[in-house]
Amino acid sequence: MDVLAFYAFAAIAVLASLLVIGQGNPMHSVMLLIVSFGALAGLYVLLDAPFTAVTQIIVYAGAIMVLFLFVVMLLNVPREEPAPAGVATLLGPTGMRIGAVLSLLLAGEMLWALGRVGLGWLNQGAAASSVSSVRAIGSGIFTDHAFAFEATSVLILVAMLGAVVLARREHS
Amino acid sequence: MVPLNYYLALSGVLFAIGTAGVFLRRNLITVLLSIEIMLNAVNLTFVAVGRYRGSVDGQIITFFVMTVAAAEAAVGLALIIALFRHRETLSPDAFTALKW
Amino acid sequence: MSWLPSPEIIARLVLIFVVFNCLVLSAAFMVWMERKVCAYIQDRSGPNRVGFEGVLQPFADVIKLLFKEQLKPKAADTALFAIAPIVSTAAAFAAFSVVPFGTEVNPFGLLDRPIPLEITDVNVAVLVIFAITSMGIYGIVLAGWSSNSKYSLLGGLRSSAQMISYELSYGLAMAAVIMMAGSLSLREIVMNQSGTWFGFIPRWYIFLQPIGFFIYLTAGVAETNRAPFDFPEAEQELVAGYHTEYSSMSFAMFFLAEYVNMVTVSAVATSLYLGGWLGPILPDWLAWIWFLLKVFLILFFYVWMRWTLPRYRYDQLMEFGWKWLLPLAVLNLFVTAALVLWVG
Numbered sequence: 001m002d003v004l005a006f007y008a009f010a011a012i013a014v015l016a017s018l019l020v021i022g023q024g025n026p027m028h029s030v031m032l033l034i035v036s037f038g039a040l041a042g043l044y045v046l047l048d049a050p051f052t053a054v055t056q057i058i059v060y061a062g063a064i065m066v067l068f069l070f071v072v073m074l075l076n077v078p079r080e081e082p083a084p085a086g087v088a089t090l091l092g093p094t095g096m097r098i099g100a101v102l103s104l105l106l107a108g109e110m111l112w113a114l115g116r117v118g119l120g121w122l123n124q125g126a127a128a129s130s131v132s133s134v135r136a137i138g139s140g141i142f143t144d145h146a147f148a149f150e151a152t153s154v155l156i157l158v159a160m161l162g163a164v165v166l167a168r169r170e171h172s
Numbered sequence: 173m174v175p176l177n178y179y180l181a182l183s184g185v186l187f188a189i190g191t192a193g194v195f196l197r198r199n200l201i202t203v204l205l206s207i208e209i210m211l212n213a214v215n216l217t218f219v220a221v222g223r224y225r226g227s228v229d230g231q232i233i234t235f236f237v238m239t240v241a242a243a244e245a246a247v248g249l250a251l252i253i254a255l256f257r258h259r260e261t262l263s264p265d266a267f268t269a270l271k272w
Numbered sequence: 273m274s275w276l277p278s279p280e281i282i283a284r285l286v287l288i289f290v291v292f293n294c295l296v297l298s299a300a301f302m303v304w305m306e307r308k309v310c311a312y313i314q315d316r317s318g319p320n321r322v323g324f325e326g327v328l329q330p331f332a333d334v335i336k337l338l339f340k341e342q343l344k345p346k347a348a349d350t351a352l353f354a355i356a357p358i359v360s361t362a363a364a365f366a367a368f369s370v371v372p373f374g375t376e377v378n379p380f381g382l383l384d385r386p387i388p389l390e391i392t393d394v395n396v397a398v399l400v401i402f403a404i405t406s407m408g409i410y411g412i413v414l415a416g417w418s419s420n421s422k423y424s425l426l427g428g429l430r431s432s433a434q435m436i437s438y439e440l441s442y443g444l445a446m447a448a449v450i451m452m453a454g455s456l457s458l459r460e461i462v463m464n465q466s467g468t469w470f471g472f473i474p475r476w477y478i479f480l481q482p483i484g485f486f487i488y489l490t491a492g493v494a495e496t497n498r499a500p501f502d503f504p505e506a507e508q509e510l511v512a513g514y515h516t517e518y519s520s521m522s523f524a525m526f527f528l529a530e531y532v533n534m535v536t537v538s539a540v541a542t543s544l545y546l547g548g549w550l551g552p553i554l555p556d557w558l559a560w561i562w563f564l565l566k567v568f569l570i571l572f573f574y575v576w577m578r579w580t581l582p583r584y585r586y587d588q589l590m591e592f593g594w595k596w597l598l599p600l601a602v603l604n605l606f607v608t609a610a611l612v613l614w615v616g
Contacts, residue, residue: 006174010182017186017209021193026201027352027417033205034410040212043182046174047223052231054399056215059238062406064208064245066413066436068201071249073417073429075256077201099195103188110184114177134396134456136228137235145232152239159243166250169257 005046013039026077030068037061051134179220186213200255200262204248211241283379283387291391295368299531300330302571309572310579340520345420348517352418357522360411360529367404367536370397372459374549374560389549389560390459397458398446401540402439405495409435411529412497412514419517428514430586431497431504437593438494438501444601445488448608449477449544458540462548476547481608485545487601489570492537494593496530499578503586538570539563546570 016036020029037060044053071077141149186209193206215234222230252262259266276282304319304327311318319326344353374389394400409432416428453461467475478485494501504514515526542548542563551562584592 002174006178010178013182014185014189017189020205020209021189021197021202026199027349029202029205031352031355031410031414033208036209037212040216043179043216044219047179047219049219049223049231049234050394050396051399052215052219052234054396054403055235055238057403058399058406059242060208060212062403062409063436064242066409066432067245067249068205069410069413070429070432071253072201073413073425075253075262077199077262096196100192103192103195106191107185107188110188111181114181114184117177133228133231137231140228140232141235145236148236152236152243155243156239159246163246163250166247167253 002046006043009039009042009046012036013043026072027069030065030072033068034061034065037065049133051137176220176224180217183213183217183220186210186216198263198265200252200264203264204245204252207248208241208245211237280385280387287387287389288391291368292365295365295532295535296528298535299528300334302531302534302575303330303333303527305571306575306578309575313576313579334524337520337524342520342522343517345517347420349418349420352414353517356411356415356418357518357525357529358411359414360408361525361532363404363408363411364529364532364536367401367408368532368539370394370400370458371536371539371543372462372548373539373563375556377557377560388459393457393459396456398450398456398461398540398544401536402443402446405442405533405536406439408529408533411526415518415526416514419514421517423516424514427504427516431514434497434501434504434586434589434593435495437590438491438597441487441593441597441601442491442495444598444605445484445491446544448481448484448601448605451605451608451612452477452480458543458548462543462550465547466550474547474550476545476550478545481545481604483600483604484608485541487597487604488541488545489573490597491601492541493574493577494589496533496537498530498534498574500581500584501589502578503583503589534571534574535567538567538574541570542566 013036016032016039019032020036023029023032037056041053041056041061044050044056190206190208190210190213193209194203197203197206215237218230218233218237220230222228222233255267256262307329308318308326319329322328322332344350369391370393372388372390372393376386376388378386412435413428413432416424416426416431419425419428449461450456453464455461455464461477465474465476469475473479493499497504515523518526546566548566549559549563551559551565554561
């Protein structure tokens, strides 16, 4: 039963991601990526991580993707233009093929490496911890990983300032 | 009962798809979207291995990765807006010269 | 009869069916209540032709809408144009799935064990509601964009920016209640509010968090795009905002989504601040009547606000959300945290 759900979510995630990089309309790409994130949230629920699943929807699908959507709408992003002449030979069909082959090599390598390592089964005993997983995550973040927490707070502040400064219109 | 390797394989495939997107697409927004796909694949690995080892650390690291991804998306999109205002195009080939 | 699923599964399916229908009927009821209350506030009598006191008016409206022609602008993006009302409505209904509305009930004594009155009880229920509400924004944004028209685009962008801005205060007000209750599950939050002080004041969180309640309700009104925060739908400014180009059933779906969102916000406010289904006199298995009464009270307040207050201008609206409501919500959170640590 679990395996069926895994296959369903995995198929949706992979298909949506392939369509994101495969099809031309940027608006549709953004919406398809949201579908992929939803499938990943489903996988997190299967992995007994409901908090991570909900955070994925809130932060990724609900905030970051809205940011992308706004930029795509405001800039009225066109479909891809063909590459200029000098670069076209480099990136032409040969270039695309090399890029695609490299990515396939990467995927092949990872799957080969996984095949060499033995099958690991998910630890059954950890299931009980998911009931108070929010409590466990909270105490972990604020005690063991408190420094990382503070550092990411500073990072977000810096990113906010940077985004405001970069996107401002220059006053001539 | 799903073996851990299934999750790791899926994560590897998603990472490769993201990499392919960065190589092959000539539109800056789609390149950023592919980077987000890669970050998500990494998140999945963290949560799966965390579950495998029975600790909650995997989910904690995911929390931080999401935060960093949000910050990176914000700054990246601001850069894209600034670049678009300058050159009216979103193809990375237009930004090959070091001159502004 | 062993091929039938167990009675418990059948009972749960029936419960889902009942809740879904009640949500749709509540949207119809809201249409009628809005027009009646609006009429009496404006010193006239509202719909009174169709059925007793106009009760069948919403059904007449739906039948009229069904017979209208479904239009699509020629330059509209077909896939997104079709998906937008579906996303809005689906998000509105899905958010209600984690709201509990009663204690355990054993209908006619047919089951072995009583079933709790809710669709599901996840232990991160508050976050799920927050997440699904964030997804509802996409319906509006897509509707605005895919209609390929000025009014729709402006209305869609403004509406989604407003919803995102007020989501922060919404979440912070909920966080303060979560801190006091120590749990993210709505059922546990309601159970924490049982009992009374001095024998007659119920232990509802509204008495401990009056500012939080005000923040939550204001943010909720802004989230559902209702007056006085309904600038994106204002007839005088933007024709009809993001749903200008929609007609017939798609238009009806946007309205259904808006009313069901209102019901969800009221239901969550009831669970968080007004003690859910807890109340005197009624036995446990009828406690959902108290829940309905409290939700009705907040919905009445919604309608009352719409027809009494003038509309905020868009920049006033954004300023209020960011410069006043958000600092107030953060302050509320700090004070609550300090008190929880001090009093224990």
